[in-house]
Amino acid sequence: MFTIKVNEKINIVFLHHNFKSGFYKLFKSNKLQLLKWFNWPNDCQSEDDFSKLISNALFEYARGTAVQCAINFDDDIIGYIGLTKVNTLLGKAELSYWISNDYQGRGIMTLVCRKMIDYAFYFLNLDKIETSIATDNISSRKVCETLDFELEGILKRAENINGKVIDHARYGLLKSYN
DSSP, rough: EEEEEEEEEEEEEOOOOGGHHHHHHHHHHHHHHHHHHGGGGGGGOOOHHHHHHHHHHHHHHHHSEEEEEEEETTEEEEEEEEEEEEEETTTTTEEEEEOGGGGGSSHHHHHHHHHHHHHHHHHHHSSSSEEEEETTOOOHHHOOOOOTTEEEEEEEEEEEEEEEEEEEEEEEGGGGGO
């Protein structure tokens, strides 16, 4: 199984159908938090819905357009990290992530993002990582800023999250800066 060791307790593990129960359990306990920042939780009502998400992630990996993973802490799934919209012609991808409320504020996401960025730059040989984060999502923005992402701008009216139109902070990190 594809695994990137972050430290003695934390691993990044390639998504697999064996994780659907663990992801669904994590999702149910964090649904309210996730609904603040994403629309996709509205489409997840069962383990079968997570099975479909995982199947789609595997298909995207096979096409070379995404690498989507679970964050494992002491063998428990605590979050998600992924590179999506992989564009080899432009040498870039989108970084997406979320972590359980119980593990926020410990620096885990920064460590995990750093490892995924290294994977993107030195294994996938990409030159840029981008991410768009709701301007009000201060915790996720701090992760980017800690990792030296550059704020490239604010995208006004970038997304409608569950009926609320929000702005996005657009960040980028070039390989030459890492």
